[in-house]
Amino acid sequence: MKDFDRRLLYIFEKFQLNASSFADKIGVQRSSMSHILSGRNKPSLDFILKIYETFPEISLTWLTLGEGQFYKNSNPDSTLNSVIIEEVIDIKKGDEKLFQEMDLVNEQISNSEISQPIEAEIDHSKSNLIESSEEKISLPILNSDSDIEQILFFYKDGTFKSYRPK
Missing domain, CATH: 1.10.260.40 (lambda repressor-like DNA-binding domains)
Incomplete structure (x- = not known):
């Protein structure tokens, strides 16, 4: 076991x-x-x-x-393909949900009395997130000796x- x-x-x-x-x-x-x-x-x-x-x-x-x-x-090939397809669909659904939540937050922010510089910073952060979601994300590792x-x-x-x- x-x-x-x-x-x-x-x-x-x-x-x-x-x-x-x-x-x-x-x-x-x-x-x-x-x-x-x-x-x-x-x-x-x-x-x-x-x-x-x-x-x-x-x-x-x-x-x-x-x-x-x-x-x-x-069939091992079809199982592998279906697993890969499932993973891609899961990732895509997660991205769509994230973008929907970000749009909702942006809408709430634009409806509130918030200064323009902060709105510009949020738009910039959103575009950075969109760009980074298409690339492999690397996170800083606190202890480089560990995997x-x-x-x-x-x-x-x-x-x-x-x-x-x-």
């Missing part, structure tokens, strides 16, 4: 779930999910079977051993996204 918690996080990401909603969906206690994710407990056969029954498209070999493809009975293992984004609706360098 090596790295089972990482496979769970991958399932959460793929099906846009958080630990609580995942536990509810497969019919287990939320505390059981917490114990498995923290490494306190190992998943039981019953737990794995509940995941498999709820998500029959997931390969049981991948789920239990971490080997093979995520989706069962699929990033995972980046988590937590959303107000209780969901999260996990990104891991390849």
Whole structure:
């Protein structure tokens, strides 16, 4: 069951779930999910079977051993293509949502009594963000001796996204 918690996080990401909603969906206690994710407990056969029954498209070999493809009975090329397409769509949706939120903020700012220099600075920041979203984003690393293992984004609706360098 090596790295089972990482496979769970991958399932959460793929099906846009958080630990609580995942536990509810497969019919287990939320505390059981917490114990498995923290490494306190190992998943039981019953737990794995509940995941498999709820998500029959997931390969049981991948789920239990971490080997093979995520989706069962699929052509590796088509699975890779569909995963890539899903990721691109997710990124595009995230960008669209970000731009919508930025437009809403700009609208609220323009409706308020705000000085012109600040509005110009916001427009400049928005154009910089648009330009940087088309390029690879590099973040300053505080400790250059360490590699990033995972980046988590937590959303107000209780969901999260996990990104891991390849």
